[in-house]
Amino acid sequence: MKPVILIPGGEGDADFAYATGFAVETGLYVRFGENDDVLVVTPLEIDRARVQSRASKILDLDEAGYEDHGPFVSYARLAAKILRQRSTEEARVSARLQAGYLDELRATGLAIEVDRELFRIERRQKSEAEAGFIHASQRAAEAAVVEVVSQLAQADIRDGILWLDESPLTSERLYARASLLLGEKGFTCPDMIIAGSPESAMPHFRGEGPIRASAPVIIDVFPSSRKTHYHGDLTRTVVVGDIPDEVRRMHAAVLQGLEAGIESIRTGASGREVHEGVCQVLVDRGYGTTTRGFEGPEGVARMNHTTGHGVGLAVHEEPWLRGPDENVLLEGDVVTVEPGLYLLGFGGVRVEDTGMVTRDGFKNFTSLTRSLDPRDYL
Numbered sequence: 001m002k003p004v005i006l007i008p009g010g011e012g013d014a015d016f017a018y019a020t021g022f023a024v025e026t027g028l029y030v031r032f033g034e035n036d037d038v039l040v041v042t043p044l045e046i047d048r049a050r051v052q053s054r055a056s057k058i059l060d061l062d063e064a065g066y067e068d069h070g071p072f073v074s075y076a077r078l079a080a081k082i083l084r085q086r087s088t089e090e091a092r093v094s095a096r097l098q099a100g101y102l103d104e105l106r107a108t109g110l111a112i113e114v115d116r117e118l119f120r121i122e123r124r125q126k127s128e129a130e131a132g133f134i135h136a137s138q139r140a141a142e143a144a145v146v147e148v149v150s151q152l153a154q155a156d157i158r159d160g161i162l163w164l165d166e167s168p169l170t171s172e173r174l175y176a177r178a179s180l181l182l183g184e185k186g187f188t189c190p191d192m193i194i195a196g197s198p199e200s201a202m203p204h205f206r207g208e209g210p211i212r213a214s215a216p217v218i219i220d221v222f223p224s225s226r227k228t229h230y231h232g233d234l235t236r237t238v239v240v241g242d243i244p245d246e247v248r249r250m251h252a253a254v255l256q257g258l259e260a261g262i263e264s265i266r267t268g269a270s271g272r273e274v275h276e277g278v279c280q281v282l283v284d285r286g287y288g289t290t291t292r293g294f295e296g297p298e299g300v301a302r303m304n305h306t307t308g309h310g311v312g313l314a315v316h317e318e319p320w321l322r323g324p325d326e327n328v329l330l331e332g333d334v335v336t337v338e339p340g341l342y343l344l345g346f347g348g349v350r351v352e353d354t355g356m357v358t359r360d361g362f363k364n365f366t367s368l369t370r371s372l373d374p375r376d377y378l
Contacts, residue, residue: 001033001092002090002091002092002113003030003031003032003083003086003088003090003091003092004019004029004030004031004091004092004093004115004118005028005029005030005079005083005091005092005093005105005112006019006020006028006029006030006031006093006094006097007027007028007029007075007076007079007097007098007101008024008025008026008027009096009097009098010025011023011024011025012314013096014096014123014229014312014313014314014317015094015096015118015119015123016029017229017313018119018122018123018313019031019037019119020039020053020054020055021052021053021054021055022039022048022049022052022053022054022055023229024041024045024049026041026042026075027039027040027041027042027045027049027075028040028041028064028075028078028079028082029055030079030082030083030091032086032088035056036056037055037056037057038055038056038057038058038059038064038082039053039055039057039058039059040058040059040060040061040064040066040078040082041058041059041060041061042060042061043060043061043062046058046059046060064078064082065078065081066078071100072098072100072101072103072104073104075101076101076104076105076107076108077104077108079091079105079108079110080105080108080109080110083110089109089110089111090110090111090112090113091105091110091111091112091113092112092113092114092115092118093105093112093113093114093115093118094114094115094118094119095114095115095116095118097114102114120318121330123312123313123317123318124310124312124317124318124319124330124332124333125330125331125332125333126312126332126333126334126356127332130230130312130334131332131334131356133225133228133230134230134231134232134311134312134334134354134365135232135365136225136228136230136232137187137223137224137225137228137230137231137232138232138233138234138354138365138366139232140182140185140186140187140223140225140232141189141221141222141223141232141233141234142234142366142367142368143181143182143185144178144181144182144189144192144221144223145178145219145221145234145236145368145377146368146377146378147177147178147181148174148177148178148194148219149219149236149238149374149377149378150374150377150378151164151169151173151174151177152169152174152211152217152238152240152374153240153374153375153377153378155169155211155240157213157240157241160212160213160214161210161211161212161213162210162211162212162213162240168210168211169210169211170208170209170210170211171194171195171196171206171207171208171209171211172208172209174194174207174211175192175194175207178192178194178221179192182221182223186225186226186227187223187224187225187226188223188224188226189221189222189223189224191206191222192206192219192220192221192222192223193205193206193207193218193219193220193221193235194206194207194217194218194219194220195207195217195218195220195348196209196210196211196212196215196216196217196347197212197215197216197217197346197347197348198215198344198345198346198347199347200216200217200218200237200342200347200348201342201343201344201345201346201347201348202342202344202348203304203305203340203342203348203350211240213240213241214239214240214241214242214243214244215239215244215247215347216237216238216239216247216347216348216349216372217237217238217239217240218235218236218237218348218349218350219235219236219237219238220233220234220235220350220352221233221234221235222234222311222315224315229313230312230313231311231312231313231314231315232311232354232365233311233315233336233338233352233354234352234353234354234366234368235338235340235350235351235352236351236352236368236370236377237251237254237348237349237350237351237372238371238372238373238374238377239372239373239374240374243372243373246346247347247349247372248372249285249286250287250301250341250349251349251351251372252285253281253282253285253286253287253341254282254339254340254341254349254350254351255351255370256281256285257278257279257281257282257307257339258278258337258338258339258351258352258353258370260277260278260281261274261275261277261278261307261308261321261337261339262337262353262355262361262362262364263361263362264277265329265335265337265357265361265362266329266357266358266359266360266361266362267329267330267331267357267358267359268328268329269328269329269357270326270327270328270329271319271320271321271322271325271326271327271328271329272322272323272324272325272326272327274307274308274321274329274337275291275306275307275308275321275322275323276291276293276294276323278303278307278321278337278339279291279294279303279307280294281339282294282296282302282303282339282341283295283296286300287300287301287302287303287341288300288301288302288303289302289303289304290302290303290304291303291322291323292323292324300343301341301342301343301346301348301349302341302342302343303339303340303341303342304342305338305340306320306321306322307321307322307337307338307339308320308321308335308336308337308338308352309321309335309336310333310334310335311334311335311336311354312334319333319335321335321336321337329357330357331357331358331359332356332357333356333357334354334355334356334357334365335354335355335356335357336352336353336354337352337353337354337355337362338350338351338352338353339351351370353365353366354366
């Protein structure tokens with residue numbers, strides 16, 4: 001096999017973290033074979049790398065022979081130097097490598113192959129240890145959701161707005177409470193969603209401003225561990241005050257879709273069929289989707305996203321629970337199941353669990369209630 005060159009595009013580079021066991025903003029990794037690899041990092045990171053990385057050889061810039069030629073060029077030329085020390089003129093890179101590095105690697109005269117399959121199966125099929133890391137992140141997500149919901153449950157209603165401690169209860173305040181709890185547990189989730197309505201009808205609206213009473217609040221927390229870098233992913237929807245009948249109907253349809261999705265997941269199942277089964281449930285309940293063949297009637301709430309996705313070092317990774325591709329599920333995949341319904345001007349409802357694909361079905365890493373009532377979380 002050709003050697004592998006990895007150059008991170010930032011500390012969140014999942015391929016780099018998977019290969020090295022080490023997340024870093026800048027560096028270089030070259031793998032010639034099993035137990036024959038080299039990691040190069042700055043003097044700032046060398047001590048941490050020697051503690052955390054799995055690489056068999058760890059060098060700082062001077063030891064590796066690094067020369068500063070500016071952005072993209074420096075690490076590309078260093079990679080070429082390391083390969084040529086082993087009389088090698090070709091290598092593979094991740095499809096996620098930044099274009100600037102790819103250009104400069106080729107400019108050195110190396111024959112570079114973009115390997116779209118690099119680590120794809122390895123990262124999908126989680127080991128027992130990786131599953132444990134994700135399960136721990138899911139427990140942290142549950143704790144964060146409970147923290148948010150406990151604040152909502154304590155709030156008073158004044159003129160249709162939630163108040164707590166003599167000031168309006170806002171998405172920003174709830175975000176701060178959840179972030180503090182996650183930080184104390186060793187996790188982070190800077191882009192979590194705490195979205196009141198009607199803005200929750202936009203599935204990735206992060207949330208801002210006061211929370212309205214008697215309207216759905218979508219709480220979507222997908223923390224990563226500061227130690228292992230593996231994610232969890234959890235969504236719940238709650239309502240403070242009187243729950244509108246339409247929200248109850250939407251929530252019941254989403255829960256039925258969630259259960260249908262979970263029941264259809266097992267090794268060898270098709271991600272497309274899982275998704276279409278969930279879509280059929282929503283259509284049968286009088287709603288719609290943006291999936292072809294499952295549009296439903298005009299003017300109703302609809303699901304405008306996939307049923308789910310893989311979770312690991314990236315919060316969104318293979319496999320995908322969607323059409324039209326088959327996306328056959330493998331034993332050891334960790335996936336979300338997250339049906340939702342959204343109606344502009346009204347709001348949205350989404351419920352999401354995360355778990356592992358097994359030969360016998362879906363091993364759910366999620367134990368939190370799915371209730372609309374905040375009191376049921378306490």
